[in-house]
Every structure is written in structure tokens, then in C-alpha cells.
Amino acid sequence: APPHIPGIVLISGATGDFGTAFARRFAALGSRLILTGRNTEKLKALADSLDVPTHTLAFDVRDRKAMEAAVASIPADFAAIDLLINNAGLALGMEPAQKANLDDWEIMVDTNDKALAIMTGLILPGMVERGGGHIINLSSTAGSYPYPGGHVYCASKAFVTQFSLSLRADLLGTGVRVTSVEPGMVETSFSLVRFKGDAEKAAKVYAGTTPLTAEDVAESVTWAATLPPHFNVNRVEIMPTVQAPAGLAVHRF
Numbered sequence: 001a002p003p004h005i006p007g008i009v010l011i012s013g014a015t016g017d018f019g020t021a022f023a024r025r026f027a028a029l030g031s032r033l034i035l036t037g038r039n040t041e042k043l044k045a046l047a048d049s050l051d052v053p054t055h056t057l058a059f060d061v062r063d064r065k066a067m068e069a070a071v072a073s074i075p076a077d078f079a080a081i082d083l084l085i086n087n088a089g090l091a092l093g094m095e096p097a098q099k100a101n102l103d104d105w106e107i108m109v110d111t112n113d114k115a116l117a118i119m120t121g122l123i124l125p126g127m128v129e130r131g132g133g134h135i136i137n138l139s140s141t142a143g144s145y146p147y148p149g150g151h152v153y154c155a156s157k158a159f160v161t162q163f164s165l166s167l168r169a170d171l172l173g174t175g176v177r178v179t180s181v182e183p184g185m186v187e188t189s190f191s192l193v194r195f196k197g198d199a200e201k202a203a204k205v206y207a208g209t210t211p212l213t214a215e216d217v218a219e220s221v222t223w224a225a226t227l228p229p230h231f232n233v234n235r236v237e238i239m240p241t242v243q244a245p246a247g248l249a250v251h252r253f
């Protein structure tokens with residue numbers, strides 16, 4: 001079957017490394033794009049670099065009222081969203097839970113979970129009404145495999161995976177697809193954000209490895225999105241060849 005090309009794609013966190021890679025891939029396929037992010041200038045620069053009609057929405061996903069207003073402001077010719085990519089998300093901190101900054105915890109839950117669920121809730125009724133659509137949620141291997149210092153980040157991604165799977169139960173028979181994309185180690189500004197600008201610490205995460213790239217993740221997202229409508233990818237778990245789930249820790253006295 002010829003690939004299914006989504007007509008209109010909304011990408012949250014579009015100016016980040018993943019978001020930008022997704023925007024470029026779907027622009028190359030000829031999709032029209034709605035790009036959301038916090039920084040108006042960065043959004044405009046990204047939109048200007050793409051060869052397809054784009055609409056930009058500048059708001060903070062943690063601000064529910066701003067999100068609702070932004071979604072309500074989508075012009076009629078961009079309203080029939082075929083693909084929602086819930087990509088906005090972040091990790092903050094990697095100290096043990098007992099030393100974690102509680103503001104970091106709140107920001108992660110608000111962004112990775114609350115905003116993702118509300119955004120889905122705003123876009124979903126239209127998809128069901130139109131008889132089809134696709135929601136791709138950016139989860140993580142962290143949602144399946146815990147690690148030291150992962151605490152709320154890992155838990156927030158378990159939410160994303162389980163929310164995605166649960167949506168499928170409700171959407172059965174509606175023609176709306178849902179996919180949880182679960183990358184492991186990918187070299188992006190993820191670690192720079194997690195370590196709050198400490199470039200040395202961030203570089204160490206990827207030192208001596210061949211990590212995945214944002215482009216690799218975009219490969220999985222476009223694969224799931226361009227399959228024919230009868231084919232739903234529930235979960236895609238990807239990691240670099242140099243990474244593996246490798247066992248449980250034991251404390252010895």
C-alpha cells in the first residue's frame with residue numbers, strides 16, 4: 001500500500017531536537033504543520049526553514065489556560081489535525097530521590113504527564129468526529145526500566161506509556177491510532193537540560209558511545225505514522241546497540 005501521509009501534524013515542543021527532526025521529516029513528506037513551543041522567535045525560525053504551510057503557536061504547555069486558548073485559536077484550514085505528536089517533555093535532575101528538588105518533580109509531572117493528557121483531551125474529540133487520526137506520545141525506556149536518580153522522570157514516562165495503551169482501549173472502533181514511542185539513550189540537549197546547563201556532565205552521558213540521534217527517533221515516528229490506517233503500532237522501544245537493559249542492583253552488607 002502507498003504510505004499514509006498525515007495531512008496536518010501538530011508537534012508540541014517543536015523547537016527541541018526531537019521536535020525539529022519530526023518537523024523536517026513531515027515537511028519532507030508534504031504534511032502541513034502546527035508547531036508549538038515556548039519561544040516565538042525559535043518557532044518562527046523553524047517555520048521559515050520549512051517548505052510547507054505551517055502555523056505556529058507560542059505558549060507554555062504547563063499553562064492549561066494558555067494551551068486551551070492556543071488550540072482554540074487554530075485557524076480553520078489547520079483544524080483537521082491528523083497526527084498529534086505529544087513531544088514536549090523533559091528530565092530535571094539525577095540526584096537520589098531523597099535529595100531531589102521538588103520543583104523539578106512538579107515541572108516534570110506538569111509537562112510530561114498533565115500537559116500531555118490535556119493536549120490529547122483537547123485534540124481527540126475532533127479526531128473521533130472525523131473518523132480517524134493518530135496520537136504519537138514520546139515516552140521513554142525510562143518508563144519501563146528504572147535507574148538510580150530516575151524517580152519522577154521514570155514514573156512520568158510510565159504514565160505516558162500506560163496512558164497511550166489505555167487510550168487505545170477507549171478508541172477501539174473510532175479509527176484513531178495511538179503509539180507510544182520509547183527511546184533509550186539519544187544524544188540531544190536532553191542531558192544539558194537535565195543537568196541545568198552543565199555541559200561537561202551532559203557530555204559524559206554520551207562519551208565513548210554511539211548513541212541514537214534525534215533523526216533515528218524521527219525514523220520510528222515517521223514509520224508508525226505512515227503505515228496504512230489499519231495498522232497500529234502500540235509501542236516502539238528503541239535504543240542504541242551499545243545500550244541494553246542489564247539487570248537489578250544488589251546492596252551487600
Ligand code: 8X3
Nearest residue numbers: 140141142183184185
Ligand atoms: C531518555 C532516556 O535513559 O536518559 O528518556 O532516561 S534515559
